[in-house]
Amino acid sequence: MNGVASAVRHVEEQALKNVRIHEGDARDVVDWLPDACLDRAFIMFPDPWHKARHNKRRLIQPEFVRELARVMKPGAALRFATDWADYAEWTTERVLADPNFRFADDAADRNAIPADHVTTRYEEKKLGDCAPVFLDFVRA
Ligand SMILES: C[S@@+](CC[C@H](N)C(=O)[O-])C[C@H]1O[C@@H](n2cnc3c(N)ncnc32)[C@H](O)[C@@H]1O
Known part of the structure; x- marks a missing residue:
């Protein structure tokens, strides 16, 4: 609720019209979207659920990756960021296991901060076990 209230305040202060x-649940929104409608998607520092017995709660699951592929346009960009090394590996495996995704051509340095990145509140807390990792994928 606090996050939603803060977001609404920023939208009002900046008079944004496109938000x-x-x-x-964000997964419901994705389910409601029509096919091939998104140019970009950002999954920024999702809950890590880093204990092995909690991994199944992670947002990145094969079914969700499949849904993302459905709603993203061909050539659309997907960015995933985390500061948990194991979640970066987990996501790489699951996104690339979907034949619709590949790494972006300029995705070589996963620790480089992308030019268009906006630091997030959670990122600032540095609660993870590694420096932020940015995974940029392309929807084929
Ligand atoms: C670790 S925080 C990161 C928040 C923000 N992206 C940042 O980097 O500061 C993860 C947030 O995702 C929310 N969340 C977890 N699962 C979600 C879901 N299925 N749909 C929408 N939000 C979710 C949690 O409530 C929490 O606020």
Whole structure:
């Protein structure tokens, strides 16, 4: 609720007209979207669930990756960021296991901060076990 309230305040202060907020499960929003409608998607520092017995709670699961592939346009970009090394590996495996995704051509240095990156609140807390990793994928 605090995050939603803060987002609404920023939208109002900057008089933004192109923002929509869903207070609920982001996976539902993706499910509701039509095929091939997104140019970009950002998954920034999702909950790490780093204990092995909690891994199954992670957002990145094969079904969700499949849904992302459905709603993203051909050539669309997907960025995933985390500061948990194991989640970076987990995501790389699962996204590349989907034949619709590949690494972006300029994705070689995973620790380089992308030019268009905006630092997030969670990132600032540095709670992970590694420097932030940025994985840029392309929807084929
Ligand atoms: C670790 S925080 C990161 C927040 C923000 N992206 C940042 O970097 O500062 C993860 C956030 O995702 C939210 N969250 C977890 N699962 C979600 C889901 N399925 N749909 C929408 N939000 C979710 C949590 O409530 C939490 O606020």
